[in-house]
Amino acid sequence: MQDFSRHPTSDIHSEWADRLAATSFFNALLRETSHWWLVDHGSDEIAVIPLTDDHNRCLRLTLEHRSLSGRCRVQLPVMRATGDALEAITFEQAVAYLLESPWLREHPLVGRLDDARRDTFFESVMGSRNTIAAALAGRDDLEHLGQGPLGFLEAEQGLLVGHDFHPAPKSQAPFDAEQARDYTPxxxxxxxxxxxxxxxxxxxxxxxxxxxxxxxxxxxxxxxxxxxxxxxxxxxxxxxxxxxxxxxxxxxxxxxxxxxxxxxxxxxxxxxxxxxxxxxxxxxxxxxxxxxxxxxxxxxxxxxxxxxxxxxxxxxxxxxxxxxxxGVKPDIREHFHLMxxxxxxxxxxxxxxxxxxxxxxxxxNRIQGSDAPSVVLATLTQPLGRAGQTLLANGVRRLAALDNLGEREAAIQWFGAFCERVLSPLIRLVVEEGIVLLAHQQNIVVRLDRERPVGVDYRDCQGSGVTAHFEACHPEESVSQDHRITADMLTRYFPYYVIVNSTLSVTAVLAEAGFVEESVLVAHLRAHLTALRERAGNGDTTLLDHLLDSNMLEVKSNFFCYLSGLNESTLDDPATIYLDMPNPLSIKSAVD
Known part of the structure; x- marks a missing residue:
């Protein structure tokens, strides 16, 4: 974690908040546009983002780590290049310069970005950054949040960063500062x-x-x-x-x-x-x-x-x-609890x-009276500490010490347990039961025992649906139109939420910590999904076929959705805010 003893509290919290806010902001931007390119710079990579059509002015962003899903570890300051001259700029200045760039002001989802929308977006991005800074400054348990272990409530109220891929993950409009202190976790x-x-x-x-x-x-x-x-x-x-x-x-x-x-x-x-x-x-x-x-x-x-x-x-x-x-098969429900x-x-x-x-x-309230640690996945994977220091990574280090394992083996075992106890039930519910739970990081509460995943308490029944397979198996059940999930919806939303947003966040964290190459973990994931498909029997393998055979997965365009001011929950066609991303599972990585 950070060393606060050498810095004035306001300075270090401001610096830390800039890095965390910049990481989520640029993760989203780089995923959703091709208006940038990479340049090698020793052990790091530089993302070059043009500010003008002639590329004479650019932002140069140092990426300490870049995962297969696009999750990056951003290093500040951002550099502004004008010709051959370089100037270090703040995160706030970088956002302001970007919002003036011609390619960003014209986008199919946004249309032409007017000044009012630009100003609102800028204020929201910086408001989110300030929210993170205020949360950091107001906590006396930052070391504990990064090291753990945490209980359910500590983890829920310890999510200080928010979404890994969003320009303003901690935007809290219309709360003011006093209301934020009174009502936010x-x-x-x-x-x-x-x-x-x-x-x-x-x-x-x-x-x-x-x-x-x-x-x-x-x-x-x-x-x-x-x-x-x-x-x-x-x-x-x-x-x-x-x-x-x-x-x-x-x-x-x-x-x-x-x-x-x-x-x-x-x-x-x-x-x-x-x-x-x-x-x-x-x-x-x-x-x-x-x-x-x-x-x-x-x-x-x-x-x-x-x-x-x-x-x-x-x-x-x-x-x-x-x-x-x-009516769901008991062996699916054995370790997977639906709240x-x-x-x-x-x-x-x-x-x-x-x-x-x-x-x-x-x-x-499945947490009441529970002795087992239960930690929301988003807090396990949030990049709260320095590079390689997340709650999950520190849990793996404790696992290695507990079981006398090398950290590489401990990471592989942790991920294997995650696949078996967290991912498998979600996949099997779709394949065997036709029940779809769109499980993103904030809805997956991982139960841990001796630092290993042993089960899930899943929440948010609103993000659910059933497929044609469910209706074929249960013709007596009445299913409303809004609760039906078509094959197109299934192959769009489930991979985004469960694989990209949740599972690949785990592989990214374990790789960034230096435990194991991410390609090795993704190869394990592919093998796990292949085994599920092979034993699917009479189940519906539409989802598994897509995950294993498609060259592309779809991901939500959080950056441009937010820039446009759209209300995601009331869109007539939510597919309009999704875009293609290369499928890491389509590359059959060799396991060492």
């Missing part, structure tokens, strides 16, 4: 839920269990607030920021005045109730160690590419999965439609 926030009462004529919800959704929610309501709930009203838990947002809407204020909605109040940390709710890495999913349920609610804030509001069709997916899950989402609640507007800003769902 990187500031280790905790708070009480605000409870609302919803009249019988307005309440809407559903449950896949014997108990109704309103009754399940009511079981979480503190006694001191239950006394204020009128008979027949449903109790609805709401994030405190969202509660204030809702009360600021004129239509909601009218419903409150009419007595159809009641703000019961906020849970208080007093003698009556000592529980607190902690935002996890997704911000809107809240964890309380003392309860059987986590709460995920709508948050009308744009974080990364989308407004974090639940949709009616999304919350129904959890109910279906809850009903279907017992079920069997109940949701909200209210209807005057037109009788669901007000999606009001929605909240219950998610199983």
């Amino acid at each position: 990187e500031h280790r926030a905790c708070f009480g839920l605000v409870w609302w009462g919803v009249s019988p004529t307005r309440a809407v919800g559903n449950s896949s269990r014997e108990m109704a959704a309103a009754a399940m929610m009511h079981d979480l309501l503190p006694e001191t607030l239950a006394e204020r709930l009128p008979v027949g009203f449903s109790a609805l838990p709401v994030h405190p920021w969202q509660s204030r947002f809702l009360q600021g809407r004129e239509d909601i204020a009218a419903l409150i005045d009419a007595g159809e909605l009641i703000v019961l109040g906020e849970e208080r940390d007093d003698a009556a109730t000592t529980r607190r709710w902690y935002p996890t890495s997704s911000h809107r999913s809240l964890y309380c160690p003392q309860t059987d349920w986590m709460v995920k609610g709508s948050l009308s804030a744009k974080l990364t590419n989308s407004l974090r509001v639940l949709h009616g069709n999304e919350v129904m997916r959890g109910l279906r999965l809850d009903r279907w899950w017992p 079920q989402e069997p109940a949701w609640l909200g209210w209807k507007n005057d037109d009788g439609e669901i007000d999606e800003a009001s929605l909240a769902l219950l998610r199983e």
Whole structure:
């Protein structure tokens, strides 16, 4: 980790935040455009990015490491070349220069970049960078976050960097600095839920269990607030920021005045109730160690590419999965636990439609009382320390010491366990059951035992679907159109989320640490997928065929999606923000 003893705190945190922000920014940019080239420079590579059509002015970016998926370790400062002259510039200056370059101001996804959109993007990028700096400055456990081991909540609130491939991974609009401290996980926030009462004529919800959704929610309501709930009203838990947002809407204020909605109040940390709710890495999913349920609610804030509001069709997916899950083969479920989402609640507007800003769902709290370390994959792989120092890499070093292994062998064994206990269930669910879980790094909670992956607690039933194979095997089941995954959707989204975003982040980290060549790990991955295909039997091998035989995989265009200002969650055709990337699995690397 960094040595803070030799630097003023503000200086070192600012320098560190620049590197982390620049890494995510340039990872995304270099993946999504061909307007750059590489130059060898000793053990490093230099990415040259033109700023003018004649290439007379360029940015020169030193890459200490570059993975097969494009994850780079960026070294600062960025150099600005004008002819033969070189000038060291800040990350902020580099972003500003890029946004003036002709090729960046004209892009098929963005169109012509106008000044307003450019300024908004620039402010968001630097705001994200400042968020990272503030989080670093506010933590007294940075060494621990990089070294570990971490428990579930430590890992959730220890994700300080965010997405590896995004220009503004910690953008938090519309939170201000005070709200960020109060409500965001990187500031280790905790708070009480605000409870609302919803009249019988307005309440809407559903449950896949014997108990109704309103009754399940009511079981979480503190006694001191239950006394204020009128008979027949449903109790609805709401994030405190969202509660204030809702009360600021004129239509909601009218419903409150009419007595159809009641703000019961906020849970208080007093003698009556000592529980607190902690935002996890997704911000809107809240964890309380003392309860059987986590709460995920709508948050009308744009974080990364989308407004974090639940949709009616999304919350129904959890109910279906809850009903279907017992029928999944026991050996798939043995080490792969799905955090079920069997109940949701909200209210209807005057037109009788669901007000999606009001929605909240219950998610199983599988972490409660668990002794095994459970760490979200995104925190395991985040580049928080110096080159080669991630939480995952340090765990592998401990594994090597525990089992008297060389670090190379420990890394290969860790990755083998990851493939067996994390990746295999996700693949087998698709191939054998026709159930698709679009598992990215922030939805995969890895259970560890003696530093090895032994299982998964998977969350986010909204990012799920079923294929034609599921419907053929279960013709009696009713599947809505929005829950169906076509072959094109499967081969686009699943490889991006599960292979590129999640699995190849692991190979990148292990290779960057110097444990083992990434090509060796990818060869192991290919062999693992090949074995799954060979024993698929009557399963649907569409996914495995694509992963093993296609020359290209598709990846999300986070940079240009964000630059364009699109809301990813409401796109008519999300395929428009995906682009081709060479498939590392198509190269049959030889294992040493």
